[in-house]
Amino acid sequence: MTKEQPQPAVEGFSSADVSDVDTLNYEQARSELIQTVERLETGGAGLEESLALWERGEALARRCEAWLTGARQRLEEVRAETQQSAQPEA
Structure with missing residues (x-):
């Protein structure tokens, strides 16, 4: 039985640098x-570049969503605190 050798990565494939997105x-x-x-919509990029753009775009979208989720949570916390302090003590 022979061991399968791992296939080398195709140069440039899936090379989106997303390390700085966070x-x-x-x-x-x-x-x-x-x-x-906009770059993806205008076309003109090759397959490898388009894939890298797509991957980076996905990472950027996740980052935006994380910021928005955090903002919503902060607003809900402030709203809850405001409502609590506005209620008269019994």
């Missing part, structure tokens, strides 16, 4: 996401 604030991630979508 450092972006909401506005930065949103702005870059818009630019990425």
